[in-house]
Amino acid sequence: MRPNLDEVADDMIAEIQGRVREYDRPGDYSGTLRLAVERVLHHFVERVADAGYESAEITDFFRAIGRGEAGEGRSLDAMQSAMRVGAMVAWRRIADGAARLDVPPRTLGAVGEALMLVQDELAAAAAEGYAQAKAAVAGEMQRRRKRLLDLLFADPPAAPEAIADLAAAAHWPVPRTVAAVALGRPPAGSNHPAFPPDVLADLTRRTPSLVVPDPDGPGRARLIDRALAGTLAVVGPTVPVAEAARSAQWALKTLALVDRGVIEADGGVVRSVEHMSTLILFQDEDLVSSLAALRLAPLAHLRASQQDRLAETLLAWLQSGRNANEVAMRLHVHPQTVRYRLRQLEELFGDQLLDPDLRFDLEIVLRARALLASGAREHLLDSAREAVGETGEIVSLRR
Known part of the structure; x- marks a missing residue:
C-alpha cells in the first residue's frame, strides 16, 4: 500500500x-x-x-x-x-x-x-x-440572552441603545411590545417546558422568568397558553420594551397573590390584566388593614361565625344594588333570612349604610376580606378587634 x-x-x-x-x-x-x-x-x-x-x-x-x-x-x-x-x-x-x-x-x-x-x-x-x-x-448565546433579560428588568430602565446592542448580540429582534412572565416552581421531578425561540428565558432566577415579544399579536395568546400548559405562570401586562421591568413587577405581585390563594390559578395561565382591581386592592395591605379596623369595627364584638355571615351578607347587598331578593339568590338562603341579617347590619352600622362614600369603603374591605385566605383574613379582623380593645367600646362611625 x-x-x-x-x-x-x-x-x-x-x-x-x-x-x-x-x-x-x-x-x-x-x-x-x-x-x-x-x-x-x-x-x-x-x-x-x-x-x-x-x-x-x-x-x-x-x-x-x-x-x-x-x-x-x-x-x-x-x-x-x-x-x-x-x-x-x-x-x-x-x-x-x-x-x-x-x-x-x-x-x-x-x-x-x-x-x-x-x-x-x-x-x-x-x-x-x-x-x-x-x-x-x-451556551454563550444563552448567557447573552440571560444578560439581556436582566437588562430589560433593570430598575431604573436601561438605555434603549444598550438594549439594542445586547439584543443584536443575542440574535433577538427587538419587538415593539413585550410581556414579562413569572413562573412558579415546578413540582419535584418535573421540568419547565420548552419555549419558542423568540422568548427570552432565565429559569435560574429566584423566580423563573420570561420575556414574551409581541404578546398581543395574532395567535400569540394561544401560543403562550400552549407553551405554558401545566405550569403555574403569570403573564404581566403588555408594555413597551423600555417598560419591561414594570410588567415583571406586576407579574411577580400577581404570582404572590396566586401563591396565597387570593387569586385562583385554575390550572391555567393567569394574566395580571384580568385581576387589576385585586392587585390595586392588595397594593398596600397595611392601608387596607387600617381601613378595615375603622370600617368593620361594628362587627368586632361578634363571634367569628356571626362576623362571617354578616360580612358575607353586607358584601352581597352592596354588590347587588341593595336588593334583598338578589342577595338571597347570591347566598342561596331564604329572603327572610337576608332581611333579618340586614336589620342586624342596620342596627350595627346605622347611617353609615346611607353614605355612598362609606359604602364604597365597606365594599373595599369586604372584598379584601372575601379574597384573603383564612390566616390573612384574621389579620384584618384582629386589627378591628384591637381598635375596640383600645377604646373599650364600639367605634361609632355615624356622622
Missing part, C-alpha cells in the same frame, strides 16, 4: 471534488482537503500494519474539523459524504491490488474491516468536535 499512497490521495481528492460540490473549491480549502486525505491514508495503513495502533493526533485533527464546520455554520453532511467517497476509492484500489497479489479472502476482509473502523472513528471524532462547538455557541 505505502508506495501508492500519493497516487491514491490524488484519486480520492479528484473523486471527492467531483462528487461533493462543497469541496470543489480552490485555495486554502483544497489544501485542507489534501492534508486531511493524506493523514487519513497514512493512519489507515498504520492500522492495517498494526491492529493495535492508535493515534490521538488524527482524532484531534478531525475534532478540529468538526469544530470548524460548526464555526462556519455548516452541517457535517458534506464532510460525511466526502468520507464515504474517499472510503469507496480506497476500497476500489485495495480490491484491485488484492486481485493482482492474489490476497486471501480472509486477509482482504480484515483490511475492509479496518477501513470501516477508521471511517467510523474519524466520523465520530468530527461529530464530537462539532457538538462541542455547537454547545459552546449555544
Whole structure:
C-alpha cells in the first residue's frame, strides 16, 4: 500500500471534488482537503500494519474539523459524504491490488474491516468536535440572552441603545411590545417546558422568568397558553420594551397573590390584566388593614361565625344594588333570612349604610376580606378587634 499512497490521495481528492460540490473549491480549502486525505491514508495503513495502533493526533485533527464546520455554520453532511467517497476509492484500489497479489479472502476482509473502523472513528471524532462547538455557541448565546433579560428588568430602565446592542448580540429582534412572565416552581421531578425561540428565558432566577415579544399579536395568546400548559405562570401586562421591568413587577405581585390563594390559578395561565382591581386592592395591605379596623369595627364584638355571615351578607347587598331578593339568590338562603341579617347590619352600622362614600369603603374591605385566605383574613379582623380593645367600646362611625 505505502508506495501508492500519493497516487491514491490524488484519486480520492479528484473523486471527492467531483462528487461533493462543497469541496470543489480552490485555495486554502483544497489544501485542507489534501492534508486531511493524506493523514487519513497514512493512519489507515498504520492500522492495517498494526491492529493495535492508535493515534490521538488524527482524532484531534478531525475534532478540529468538526469544530470548524460548526464555526462556519455548516452541517457535517458534506464532510460525511466526502468520507464515504474517499472510503469507496480506497476500497476500489485495495480490491484491485488484492486481485493482482492474489490476497486471501480472509486477509482482504480484515483490511475492509479496518477501513470501516477508521471511517467510523474519524466520523465520530468530527461529530464530537462539532457538538462541542455547537454547545459552546449555544451556551454563550444563552448567557447573552440571560444578560439581556436582566437588562430589560433593570430598575431604573436601561438605555434603549444598550438594549439594542445586547439584543443584536443575542440574535433577538427587538419587538415593539413585550410581556414579562413569572413562573412558579415546578413540582419535584418535573421540568419547565420548552419555549419558542423568540422568548427570552432565565429559569435560574429566584423566580423563573420570561420575556414574551409581541404578546398581543395574532395567535400569540394561544401560543403562550400552549407553551405554558401545566405550569403555574403569570403573564404581566403588555408594555413597551423600555417598560419591561414594570410588567415583571406586576407579574411577580400577581404570582404572590396566586401563591396565597387570593387569586385562583385554575390550572391555567393567569394574566395580571384580568385581576387589576385585586392587585390595586392588595397594593398596600397595611392601608387596607387600617381601613378595615375603622370600617368593620361594628362587627368586632361578634363571634367569628356571626362576623362571617354578616360580612358575607353586607358584601352581597352592596354588590347587588341593595336588593334583598338578589342577595338571597347570591347566598342561596331564604329572603327572610337576608332581611333579618340586614336589620342586624342596620342596627350595627346605622347611617353609615346611607353614605355612598362609606359604602364604597365597606365594599373595599369586604372584598379584601372575601379574597384573603383564612390566616390573612384574621389579620384584618384582629386589627378591628384591637381598635375596640383600645377604646373599650364600639367605634361609632355615624356622622
